[in-house]
Amino acid sequence: MTTPKYKRILLKLSGEALMGTDAYGINPKVIGEICGEIKAVADLGVEIGVVIGGGNIFRGMAGTATGMDRATADYMGMLATVMNAMALSDAMRQCGLNARVQSALNIEQVVEPYIRGKAIRYLEEGKVVIFGAGTGNPFFTTDTAAALRGSEIGAEIVLKATKVDGIYTADPKKDPAATRYDKISFNDAISQNLAVMDATAFALCRDQKLPINVFSIFKAGALKRVVCGEDEGTLVYC
Numbered sequence: 626m627t628t629p630k631y632k633r634i635l636l637k638l639s640g641e642a643l644m645g646t647d648a649y650g651i652n653p654k655v656i657g658e659i660c661g662e663i664k665a666v667a668d669l670g671v672e673i674g675v676v677i678g679g680g681n682i683f684r685g686m687a688g689t690a691t692g693m694d695r696a697t698a699d700y701m702g703m704l705a706t707v708m709n710a711m712a713l714s715d716a717m718r719q720c721g722l723n724a725r726v727q728s729a730l731n732i733e734q735v736v737e738p739y740i741r742g743k744a745i746r747y748l749e750e751g752k753v754v755i756f757g758a759g760t761g762n763p764f765f766t767t768d769t770a771a772a773l774r775g776s777e778i779g780a781e782i783v784l785k786a787t788k789v790d791g792i793y794t795a796d797p798k799k800d801p802a803a804t805r806y807d808k809i810s811f812n813d814a815i816s817q818n819l820a821v822m823d824a825t826a827f828a829l830c831r832d833q834k835l836p837i838n839v840f841s842i843f844k845a846g847a848l849k850r851v852v853c854g855e856d857e858g859t860l861v862y863c
């Protein structure tokens with residue numbers, strides 16, 4: 626059996642990854658495939674916390690473009706992540722994974738509140754814990770929630786599964802000449818304003834000495850390769 630490099634990970638899943646090629650929302654086939662990728666890692670005995678985004682349903686900044694109050698728009702964005710968390714948990718159940726959702730905003734009739742000790746207990750029991758509602762605060766992102774929950778649960782690495790296959794010298798969607806880093810230090814990533822992740826998330830991980838790996842969610846087997854320490858995506862190190 627392949628030996629994983631990490632015992633406990635925090636996986637940040639982009640909300641937009643759930644859309645597939647659809648214009649918005651959740652594509653059942655895509656979410657099923659993502660669960661298959663996660664199951665392959667869970668089967669290695671790795672403990673998995675997941676922070677899910679909400680960009681496929683609602684983004685706070687998009688709301689403010691129409692004149693909406695930023696905090697109100699951000700709370701709507703956080704609720705969108707709870708919907709994604711519930712959909713992901715159900716898709717995990719369908720593929721044979723045992724998952725629990727915890728929300729940073731209290732909506733007890735719908736999902737459990739975030740309780741750190743309980744989350745750690747679930748992880749020790751081999752359950753996947755999906756953290757919804759980001760940090761529970763407006764003006765933050767789910768990337769920062771991933772850095773925060775990753776630190777809280779004692780994850781060894783934050784894995785950012787996104788639409789690009791790593792961190793580039795510039796946004797590869799805008800600059801075709803951009804080249805990919807195999808690895809980059811936190812200080813360089815922050816000073817170069819690399820927009821693949823927000824500066825708050827980078828800074829929190831740097832201070833906690835929690836490395837990040839950015840890789841493509843659309844590349845089959847990439848998550849497992851990262852977890853097994855193979856050369857995949859971009860590693861951000863202290």
Ligand SMILES: Nc1ncnc2c1ncn2[C@@H]1O[C@H](COP(=O)(O)OP(=O)(O)O)[C@@H](O)[C@H]1O
Binds near residue numbers: 680795
């Ligand atoms: N230097 C860079 N390297 C890689 N991606 C970048 C860079 N700058 C900007 N990006 C963009 O950042 C996006 C990922 O950030 P974001 O949209 O917040 O992702 P997510 O929805 O996964 O949180 C990528 O799709 C890419 O287009």
Ligand SMILES: O=c1ccn([C@@H]2O[C@H](COP(=O)(O)OP(=O)(O)O)[C@@H](O)[C@H]2O)c(=O)[nH]1
Binds near residue numbers: 640700701706
């Ligand atoms: O701690 C948080 C996390 C998320 N959000 C809101 O939720 C939206 C969806 O999260 P994000 O954009 O990080 O999702 P992703 O890009 O991963 O799909 C954000 O735009 C914010 O409006 C927030 O206000 N606080």
